[in-house]
Amino acid sequence: MKSQSIHNKNYSIEIYSGTVTDFSQRSETHVSGSGSQGSVEINSQVTNHLRFFLVDENGVEKDFQITNWDFPMRVGHQIKLCVLFSSRNSQSGTIVALKNLNTNYTSINEQIINEFTHxxxxxxxxxxxxxxxxxxxxxxxxxxxxxxxxxxxxxxxxxxxxxxxxxxxxxxxxxxxxxxxxxxxxxxxx
CATH class of the missing domain: 1.10.287 (Helix Hairpins)
Known part of the structure; x- marks a missing residue:
């Protein structure tokens, strides 16, 4: 896994790139309801999960997960991604950008960036x-x-x-x- 870090006083970005060796997608549906006196309201919320594994040119494998983010990929595709950390010392970060180098498709998650800045x-x-x-x-x-x-x-x-x-x-x-x-x-x- 080729990794590079970019540090700023407000954040740190780590960049990973590699080949997709496996991926899986799943959806969860949460259904809730309420009602009284003959009136019923039912709500559902779907959460999509994508888990994928990247292997770099040195054979190092790492797994990643994204939620509610539609990103096209398949086994054999070259992926580059950016993980955002809230500081240089943070142990856990969030994927904020992905690029499929085979299809030249880039996706930056504005919602995650806005939550981070706020x-x-x-x-x-x-x-x-x-x-x-x-x-x-x-x-x-x-x-x-x-x-x-x-x-x-x-x-x-x-x-x-x-x-x-x-x-x-x-x-x-x-x-x-x-x-x-x-x-x-x-x-x-x-």
């Missing part, structure tokens, strides 16, 4: 929400006359300026930047 900066999303609700609390406290207006006026201005505006903007900019950076890097690699 998890990296979720603290700033929460700080923005906390700041917003703190502002609401202080406004309500001011309207009841519980606190001195001069002290709270300064606190509200600081929270409004930094929390309500800065945290969500920073969150949006950073998640968009990291997602774009990952996509460019993956496209360059594949």
């Amino acid at each position: 998890n990296k900066y979720k603290l700033f999303a929460w700080l923005g929400k906390i700041s917003f609700f703190s502002i609401l609390f202080f406004i309500m406290a001011l309207s009841t006359g519980t606190f001195d207006d001069s002290i709270l006026d300064g606190i509200i201005k600081i929270l409004w300026g930094f929390g309500w505006i800065i945290f969500p903007i920073y969150y949006f900019i950073q998640t968009t930047r990291l997602s774009s950076q990952l996509n460019k890097e993956l496209n360059r690699i594949l």
Whole structure:
């Protein structure tokens, strides 16, 4: 298995390539239902699993699994894939991109990349929400006359300026930047 690592302060990508020696596909269907007084609602959700084995030019074999990702391959095809780790020291990563070198088909999983970027900066999303609700609390406290207006006026201005505006903007900019950076890097690699 030919492997290469690309490190960034926010993530690490490992690249694997090899020949498919075996693969299997399976689907699971989860059915649930609820109802009362003659009305019944039934829901089903299908989860698709693909497990495949790659062998590199040195004969090293490694198995991989992807879920809910339709990627065409068969035994004998050359596959290149990218595994994303949340840091350089992470022990487990997630496959985010695949390329079938025989068919030249490339697939980058945007959903996984978006979840990854949002998890990296979720603290700033929460700080923005906390700041917003703190502002609401202080406004309500001011309207009841519980606190001195001069002290709270300064606190509200600081929270409004930094929390309500800065945290969500920073969150949006950073998640968009990291997602774009990952996509460019993956496209360059594949």
